Amino acid sequence: MNRFLRWLGIAVAIFIAAPLVIVVPMSFSNARSLQFPPPGYWLGYYQAYFTDWSWLRPTWNSILIASATTMLTMVLVVPATFALVRHRFRGKGIADLMMLMPLAVPHIVMAVGYYSYFGSFGIVHTHLGVILAHTCLSVPIAFLVLSANLKGFDRTLERAALSLGASPTRTFIHITLPILRPGLIISALFAFIQSFDETVVAIFISGRDAETLPRKMFDSIRQEADPVIAVISTLLFAAVILGVTVPLVVAHIRNKQARLAAA
C-alpha cells in the first residue's frame, strides 16, 4: 500500500511537471511550428524573440503594467491591512469581504464588467485601464499574504520601542517595517506575478496598444503556433527558478557566514 502510494505520488508529479519538460526542448527546436519531439535543434527562435518588436513590445508592456500594478497595490494594501488587522471599527466585516471579493468573482465576469465600465471613461485599450483592473485583482492576494504576516507580528516589540524613546513614526520605520520586510516583499511579488500572468482581463481590455505578453501568446498560439511561445515559456520558467533559488542560496551562505563569525 505504502509502496503503491509512493509510485502514485511520483506518477502525479511527473504528469504535472511534464509540460515544463516538453516546453524547454521545443524552444530549441528548428520545426516550423510547435512539435514534440523536435526534429532538430537551433537557437533561431531565441534570436527571433529578442529581435522581433511584435514580441518585445508586449513583454515591455507586461513588465510596465505589472510594476505599476504592484506599486499601486502596495500603496492601497499596506494601510488597509494595518487598519483591518489592528483596529476594530464599524463595517470592518464588510470591508474585509470587499477586499477579498475579487478572488471569488470569476475573471471573465470581471473582464466583461471592465470592458463596458472602462469604456465609458475611455480607458479601455490603455495601459491605465489594464493597471487599474489588475490592481483590483492583485489587492486581495497581497492583502492575504500581508495580513497573515501582520497577525503574527508581536506587538510587544512596538511597545518596547516606544518605552525606549522611539516615537510612533520612528517605531514604524526602525522596528515594524524591517521586521515585516519579508512579508512585504512576498506580498509585492505575488501582486507582480498575478498581473504578469493575468490573461482573461488582458484579452478583453488591453487592445493593441497595451497588449500584454500572455495576450500576445494566446493570439499567437491560436493563429500560427509560433515556437517563440516555447522560448518565452522557457525564459519565464528560468526566471522563476532563478527567483526561487537565488534567495535560498544567498540565505544559506549568509547563515554559514554568521555561524562562522559566531564560532
Add this chain to the structure above:
Amino acid sequence: MSHLKLSGISKSYGQFNALEAVDLDIAKGEFVTFLGPSGSGKTTTLMIIAGFESATSGQVEIENKSLFGLAPYQRNIGIVFQNYGLFPHKTAAQNVYFPLQMRGVKKAEGLRKAEEMLELVGLKGFGHRHPKELSGGQQQRVALARALVFEPSLLLLDEPLGALDKNLREQMQIEIKRIQRALGVTTIFVTHDQSEAMSMSDRIVVFEKGRIQQVATPLELYHRPQTRFVASFIGESNLIDVKITDAAKREARNDAIGAIQYAPSNRPPTGSEATLMIRPENIKLSRNPVEGRHNVRMKVETIINYGDNALVVGKVGEQMMRVRVLGADVVIIKEGEECCISWLHDSVYLIAK
C-alpha cells in the same frame, strides 16, 4: 521624599473596576515588588505608570512632576517585558544601542556604551549575536541592559522571570538584585510568585481585586499580615476563624479547637469576629502534651515528605491544620494516628476582620 508617587489611581472598563484608588509612594533607589494573583491589578498599575494604559482617575508623579499627557516614549522609563521584546533584526549590541540612538547619541559612542552595559549584565563579547542565537537567560540580560542603558528614572519589570526554569530563575533573581544595587535605579518588579517577591524586594505591595491590600517589607508582611488574603497568599498559614471572647485577656474561641490565646494585638473589642494565624513552622508535633505550650490533639491525615522537612496535614475536630516539621522528627508519627500539636501564645497572630 518620594521618587514615584501614585495618588488615587483608578481604572474601570465599563462596569468593571480593574483598579480602585491606588495610593503609593516609592523612594529613590527602592526595589518594590507588586505581588498578587493574575487579574489583581498589578500589571494594569504598571502599564499606567509606563503610559500604555490611561487611568480613569488619579495622578502619577515622578520627582513631583506629573506624567499626565506624556506618551510612553516621552517618559524615560525602562521596561523589561515578560517575553523580553528584543528586536529580532538587530544584534544584542544594536538592541542596547537603540534607546541611545533614539536620543541622538552618535553611533560609535552609543555602541561603546551598549558594550559597557552588556558587560555589566555579564554578556561581554555577545554583542554581535542576534536574539535567536542567545539562550533565554541571555535574552533576559540583553533586555535588562537595553532598559537600563539610557539611565531611566524608573525601571519596570513585568514578570520577567516567568519563562525561565527554576535554577535559571534563582540565578537571575540574584543578578537583577546585583545590577539594581550597582546602578541604584528605582525599580518596580511585578510577579505572582511570592518567594520571588520575598527574596528580592525592599518592600512588597500586595494587590487583590484592584486594591492594595498591604505595603510592607517582606518580613513584616510574613509576620504581621493585615488581611486574611495577605496571610494566605504569603507563605503557608493556618487560618482559624474565631470570636473574641475577652479582648483584655486576649482570649478567643473557635468551635473545633476551643479557647485560644493570642499574641498582643491592637485589641478588637470583645464579641467581634476575627481570624487567627499560626504559621505551620511554629507548631510542634509530639506524642504527649508539652508543658508551657497550648496543646491540642490532631488526627493526622496526610504526611508529605520533602526530605529535609515534612508537611503534616491533619484535623482538630473540623479545623484543618498544617504542621511543618524537620525531616527527622516526622518518624514519630504515621498517617491515621492521633498526636499532639502545640504552639506558644506569642506565635498566634490576630487578624481583624
